[in-house]
Amino acid sequence: MIDKVKKELEIRFPLLKLVREQHNYLHVKVERVSAMDAIVMARTSLGHSVLQLISTVDRIEDDVFQMTWILENYSACTVLLISADYPRENCIVPSLCQIWPAASAFEREIFEMFGISFPGNPREGEDFLLEGWKDTPPMRRDFETEEYAMRVYGERQPREHLDPRQYIGDIVGEWNTPMGRKREEEK
Amino acid sequence: MYCNQPPEKPGNKKELLEKITNMARANSLWVTAYGTGCGAIELRPLHTSRFDMERFGIAMRPTPRQADVLIISGYLATKTLKRVIRVYEQMQDPKYIVALGSCTINGGMYFDSYNTLNVLDKYLPVDVYVMGCMPRPEAIIDGFSLLMQKIKDGRAQGWKHYKENLDYYRENQKKIITDWDLPDYNW
Ligand code: SF4
Numbered sequence: 121m122i123d124k125v126k127k128e129l130e131i132r133f134p135l136l137k138l139v140r141e142q143h144n145y146l147h148v149k150v151e152r153v154s155a156m157d158a159i160v161m162a163r164t165s166l167g168h169s170v171l172q173l174i175s176t177v178d179r180i181e182d183d184v185f186q187m188t189w190i191l192e193n194y195s196a197c198t199v200l201l202i203s204a205d206y207p208r209e210n211c212i213v214p215s216l217c218q219i220w221p222a223a224s225a226f227e228r229e230i231f232e233m234f235g236i237s238f239p240g241n242p243r244e245g246e247d248f249l250l251e252g253w254k255d256t257p258p259m260r261r262d263f264e265t266e267e268y269a270m271r272v273y274g275e276r277q278p279r280e281h282l283d284p285r286q287y288i289g290d291i292v293g294e295w296n297t298p299m300g301r302k303r304e305e306e307k
Numbered sequence: 308m309y310c311n312q313p314p315e316k317p318g319n320k321k322e323l324l325e326k327i328t329n330m331a332r333a334n335s336l337w338v339t340a341y342g343t344g345c346g347a348i349e350l351r352p353l354h355t356s357r358f359d360m361e362r363f364g365i366a367m368r369p370t371p372r373q374a375d376v377l378i379i380s381g382y383l384a385t386k387t388l389k390r391v392i393r394v395y396e397q398m399q400d401p402k403y404i405v406a407l408g409s410c411t412i413n414g415g416m417y418f419d420s421y422n423t424l425n426v427l428d429k430y431l432p433v434d435v436y437v438m439g440c441m442p443r444p445e446a447i448i449d450g451f452s453l454l455m456q457k458i459k460d461g462r463a464q465g466w467k468h469y470k471e472n473l474d475y476y477r478e479n480q481k482k483i484i485t486d487w488d489l490p491d492y493n494w
Binding site for chain 1: 385386389414418419420421422423424425426429482483484485486
């Protein structure tokens with residue numbers, strides 16, 4: 121079943137890269153310009169009509185956001201993942217709300233977490249998970265989580281590390297089991 | 308609509324009367340049905356027959372207006388804090404807060420999260436902390452008996468402290484809740 125999907129996609133999108141393939145699972149990477157075509161084709165003619173998830177990976181090394189749309193075909197029990205890279209700077213990705221209204225929630229979440237804009241989403245910019253967030257979007261990798269937490273929620277005392285061996289000696293604990301003793305000896 | 312003065316003390320209550328009232332209060336703690344973080348899971352066995360908290364006179368109430376204890380059962384996101392403040396301010400006096408888990412004490416394992424606060428005491432007056440990650444129902448019962456003892460001794464005065472130091476609490480709350488839209492305190 122998934123072979124047929126793969127063949128069809130390869131005919132239509134010659135620049136397609138295969139990421140991973142299993143008996144009911146196919147992950148392909150397409151050029152940015154043809155991502156929407158691939159998704160529409162998967163829905164209309166390949167039977168992958170359920171949008172399960174839209175996910176984003178911040179690949180800061182390559183200066184791109186990798187978007188992945190996960191599409192399922194319930195009757196054939198196959199999963200198709202379509203990925204595409206979008207540049208990080210002022211990232212704009214087309215919205216899928218016209219095709220799947222449910223895409224709205226995913227896109228609003230990605231907008232808040234990564235700052236990726238989805239023109240065409242009627243509810244873009246409405247508060248969703250973060251209310252009144254003013255900093256860098258928190259899931260971007262250039263966001264300094266720890267520094268932010270220290271600044272906003274206040275310094276917290278660093279955790280003291282207490283070695284249990286100091287307190288209870290060698291009476292109990294992992295190092296006094298046969299396995300632990302063996303490991304100690306090997307050291 | 309809102310008064311801006313705390314209510315006058317209702318006459319000179321005799322100490323004995325206050326003591327009797329406190330005894331009654333301690334033995335009928337009604338808890339708001341509210342849960343956050345991982346800790347609400349440990350409250351379920353506490354409600355039901357195994358640990359059965361009703362034998363201590365602790366019962367769940369569906370609305371904050373009927374309750375006098377608010378359990379903060381774990382980490383609090385800033386978004387949740389807004390709701391919690393609203394719930395707390397709607398509760399009738401006297402009211403007490405029981406905070407469970409290390410997340411409410413110093414941030415626990417979410418200390419460097421971008422979205423969860425570290426020290427709950429800065430934002431709401433906590434009467435009893437129960438430590439653990441997550442405290443078992445026995446520990447929570449222990450915390451409740453401590454709270455009862457505090458009420459009987461007249462030491463559970465968090466609600467009064469909140470009123471008297473409202474500016475301090477408000478300042479801290481507004482520091483992390485950037486889109487402040489809560490109504491003013493209604494005495
Ligand atoms: S203290 Fe532990 S169990 Fe409780 S909310 Fe935090 S992480 Fe979860």
